[in-house]
Amino acid sequence: MKKLLYLCVLILIGCADENTLEKEIAAIPIDVNVARFDQIFLNATPADLPELKKAYPIFFPSSVPDSTWVYTMNDPLQKELKTEIDAVFDDFAPVHRDIKSVLQHIEFYFPEYDPPKILTVTTEDYRKKVILYEDMFLIALNTYLGADHKYYEGIQKYISHTFEKEMIPVDIASEFAFSQVKSPRERTFLSKMIYYGKIQYIKSLLVPKASIAMQFGYTNRQADWAAVNEAQIWTYFIEKELLYSTNNKLDARFLNLAPFSKFYLELDNESPGGVGRYIGYQIVQAYMKNNDVSLRQMLGKPAEEIFNNSKYKPKK
Template structure:
């Protein structure tokens, strides 16, 4: 499509012009009344690989960590030099003190909108690269959050050899907090994609991104989307043309479930089936849903977050008056 191709050359100009404009007031920059001062953060693997900690005392302290692995195998794993090497490299990449402060700030903002939320005990651990595709796990019933530090060793780390590059872009230490926030956002938004239209799906993700805005008001937008700065700028520069494409091709209210594969699921780029595809930002449907929800809050800034999350996609879309222009 020619309109996409044109904006590839004009994106720098558009971005430069926009950067000169004064940022509008951030609705989500609020004073937190009862901030969380400090998070209980424990590095399980530090004790796992410590030869001075007996297997018996370790398993008694963390009975959930061994799983179904027999004692003999578990004891051998604790001495595995390769596993120990990966753990030491992974933990060296993380500023634990900084992470504690960032988690405390995140939990404070969540509690500000959901007073019943109880900040979890946080466990850092090494999966020895086995769990890097889903590195964050939240056990809501037990108020426990697990972070696999081997998933945040940095893009192009030799340990990630063979892993698709588009996954690696969000495998840096700075991506930990946005990914943790995303896990909590999913906890507060009901999901049901059965027999749903494209608009229902993208607004669902738009709600998640709105919670990212509320939970992380000071975090760069690109990180919230797991984008690079360049991917975010491309999405912003092409926002109107992306939406025009959806409208002109009758995708907005389509119930074609293949659209998720093209515009929502993780991928190196979005699939417009044009010459622009390889240059496009991935998961662009999520970005569009986010902008719809942002426009809704421009129109209805007084709406309580909990009420907004209960609204259906059609209501949000209609009341947003979303019609982006070039």
């Protein structure tokens, strides 16, 4: 009974510390100006083109003639796209608050990073929903119209199920995290897992309110499967001697985004893709819990050192 009471006290203290930290981060003063270029462009006329090119030169490469932009402005499909975006983002305030929260967390954990500009755009490439370009985050709003939107017919469900506006802060955090973690020099499976584990750890700090499912791009059912089967996944990696393998085929099986991971077992169809990333995150999380190091120090540590000092042992 005393042990249970002690455990409850520890949990309450941990929650209090976390709430205090989040209140501190939420109080960081930061101005977030979101330039709705998607609206600006499609509300413009050909006569506005010279001013647009002057104000937003990044979107108007000199190799593209003005006639192309004029055609796009008048394209009925683009007008329809604007209508669809406006319907989903009729109230942009919640999205603005989410973006501000991510930037406040970036300011807290990476104070040396200058606050970026935020611009909303449209894109034809659904693989890059958010792009970090120089000092700007470009957010393609036409990739957040809802998983079942008609525009996404033909896109595989394991990709399109993340096309929800609630994923915008997660995708911003992901794009930023990739910019902060160096690619591993070693080509072992372990090094790659911990590389992605570092990225996922940064995401967990920048969007702490997002569920594990959202942070990994999983469905709730897939996230539950990964949690329940963590020990079995780890045992498989150990028994098959995969940790120090440099076989690039392991990327497609366990690291790349995919409809499922490939153990070559009956359970494959139940598994989410990229379970190696999930294990890498658990290792990094264990390392940070069991070692007195800063975030910046951890990011500079080699994979094997993180693994050896993590004391990682999934519960059976």
